[in-house]
Amino acid sequence: MQNQTPARKRDDARIGLALYQPDIALNVGAVLRLGACLGVPVHVIEPCGFAFSPAAWRRSAMDYADLTEICRHDSWDAFQAERADGRLVALTTKGAGALWDFAFAPGDTLLIGRESAGLPNGVHQAADARVVIPMQPGARSLNMAMAAAIAVAEAGRQLGASAAAGQDDAVGVHPG
Numbered sequence: 001m002q003n004q005t006p007a008r009k010r011d012d013a014r015i016g017l018a019l020y021q022p023d024i025a026l027n028v029g030a031v032l033r034l035g036a037c038l039g040v041p042v043h044v045i046e047p048c049g050f051a052f053s054p055a056a057w058r059r060s061a062m063d064y065a066d067l068t069e070i071c072r073h074d075s076w077d078a079f080q081a082e083r084a085d086g087r088l089v090a091l092t093t094k095g096a097g098a099l100w101d102f103a104f105a106p107g108d109t110l111l112i113g114r115e116s117a118g119l120p121n122g123v124h125q126a127a128d129a130r131v132v133i134p135m136q137p138g139a140r141s142l143n144m145a146m147a148a149a150i151a152v153a154e155a156g157r158q159l160g161a162s163a164a165a166g167q168d169d170a171v172g173v174h175p176g
């Protein structure tokens with residue numbers, strides 16, 4: 001597949017995004033576009049709720065899909081084995097601490113749960129950190145692509161990176 005998982009880079013210092021078993025192709029498309037625009041690699045952990053194929057991601061992300069570094073993993077276990085070193089930071093509505101208080105580090109991968117069920121307990125616990133984007137009382141959750149965008153923007157802000165792709169002097173978030 002085009003943009004398939006690149007050779008494993010143990011020392012990848014970029015911020016990454018990982019989508020855990022996403023249900024909705026349009027949401028994945030929005031995240032792929034985010035990855036293309038901000039230079040963030042996107043990991044997709046199967047099984048998805050739809051056939052995750054180049055045709056599907058081009059339908060949802062248009063030509064942005066070709067600009068995104070897409071890493072597809074067959075399962076959670078495969079993702080854990082194949083991903084680069086660095087912390088796994090779970091975005092969760094059951095987060096231990098607010099996103100705004102969390103100190104990001106180069107190489108962090110931001111893990112986003114599935115639309116229908118979030119992250120299962122085992123995955124939640126396997127993460128190195130868990131953070132919540134504070135919401136208004138009574139609000140259940142953000143759209144997953146929105147949560148991804150907010151978290152990537154905060155990580156880039158903290159790490160001193162211009163989120164714009166093509167800025168080679170960016171620290172932490174690099175063009176893919």
Ligand SMILES: C[S@@+](CC[C@H](N)C(=O)[O-])C[C@H]1O[C@@H](n2cnc3c(N)ncnc32)[C@H](O)[C@@H]1O
Nearest residue numbers: 091092112113115117118132133141142144147
């Ligand atoms: C639609 S939400 C999942 C809702 C699911 N029913 C649940 O209880 O977790 C999809 C994903 O977006 C992210 N997300 C949504 N709102 C969030 C928030 N306020 N803080 C952190 N992550 C959030 C999480 O990764 C979540 O698993």
